[in-house]
Amino acid sequence: MSEFLQEISEPVAAARGVRLLLWRDDLVHPALPGNKARKLKYNLVAAREQGHHTLLTFGGAYSNHLAALATAGRLFGLRTIGLVRGDAPDASGLAQLNPTLARAAADGMELHYLDRSTYRRRAEPDFIAGLSARFGPAYVLPEGGTNALALPGCAELVTEIRQQTEFDALAVAVGTGGTLAGLLTGLAGWQQAIGVAALKNGGFLRAEIDALTQQASGQIFTNYTLQTDYHFGGYARHSAGLLAFIEEFRGRHGVLLDPIYTGKLLFGVLDLIEHGYFARGSTVVAIHTGGLQAWAGWQQRFGKG
Incomplete structure (x- = not known):
């Protein structure tokens, strides 16, 4: 397996028959990650x-x-x-x-x-x-x-992952919607994509995503869902439960997530797995999009991390 693709062994995934992988885009470009x-x-x-x-x-x-x-x-x-x-x-x-x-x-x-x-x-x-x-x-x-020119670079990620593994779905955190829109143009209607909104009342992002893919590729895609229940209070908001999850995830897998995007993403993906969202036998690749520089500011504001 690639140095950028990591198997995530979680009891809930094993119980549901789902293979969960983590693409480490935070490691791909050391000076300019994610x-x-x-x-x-x-x-x-x-x-x-x-x-x-x-x-x-x-x-x-x-x-x-x-x-x-x-x-x-x-x-x-x-x-x-x-x-x-x-x-x-x-x-x-x-x-x-x-x-x-x-x-x-x-x-x-x-x-x-x-x-x-x-x-x-x-x-x-x-x-x-x-x-x-x-x-x-x-x-x-x-x-x-996030603009139309942001999408091709994100679309290339689909090719990179496909070169390493077959998969049924990609999952990514959503802020402005640009990364998810880019993934959709790369998937070109094949396989599913799941976006986990990092902000409260994020349903409006679907229109933003559709407008971006229309502008960049001339298409609006239907092979994705936008999950809006894992925002933990809103953009850059958190709970003790989210921070505990991030710490426990790091302890189990040696991977640091951030509290704004990727922590919410992995929490959401594991919850979806637990509730049977993915079919048994599915391979799901969650994408670590970086953002770890946020921890320094987080610690300054909240004294946590």
């Missing part, structure tokens, strides 16, 4: 083709996407600008950069802060034009790095 690198791949190609030397994007203060884009800028010699939702650190130094933003700044990202009402305008053409006037020409990436 799905964020896949989303950036063809966007970086487009930026170069269009002659851009600056990348500009948006994100919250603990955004995996901001961290990944900053690293990409350092690796490929590009200027990066991050527009952060929220207040700037106190000029007196009483409020320090959190670990995510500190890492982004160390990688050379210029950080600017937007209040929440201004941040909500981030997709408006007039607002984008104003940013160009302020910062100069830039290749603009949306929050989370």
Whole structure:
């Protein structure tokens, strides 16, 4: 078996006759791990083709996407600008950069802060034009790095997994929907995909996913489900039960999950297995999409991890 594909032996899976595997996308690109690198791949190609030397994007203060884009800028010699939702650190130094933003700044990202009402305008053409006037020409990436060009990089993951194993379903955490949409274009109607929404009331993401696949491939796929019951209170919310599950999973399998995406994913997948969602004899591959940099900020905020 590949170094990136790990057998997950769980009693509930054995009892239901389901083979559970974990694809370790967090290990594939050591400097730029997980799905964020896949989303950036063809966007970086487009930026170069269009002659851009600056990348500009948006994100919250603990955004995996901001961290990944900053690293990409350092690796490929590009200027990066991050527009952060929220207040700037106190000029007196009483409020320090959190670990995510500190890492982004160390990688050379210029950080600017937007209040929440201004941040909500981030997709408006007039607002984008104003940013160009302020910062100069830039290749603009949306929050989370999700656009049509993010999908081909995620679709390549399907091929990589197929080269290692046959499977009946792929399962992935869902934030903006870009990774799941990319997987669907790679599956091209074959096998099932399961998305586990990391945010509360995530049903709206189905329309987002369908719009992305329509834009990228001209198709809307029906071979997927969106599971919305494993958000643990909402995006970046948690419970003692979720943290205990993550710690127990690490103890059993030697794999650290994150509390925002992959912890909820594996909890959800095992619960679905227990309730007979997958047919006996199925092989299910859950995808570890990285995001482990979030733990530093998590520990700062909650003193846990």
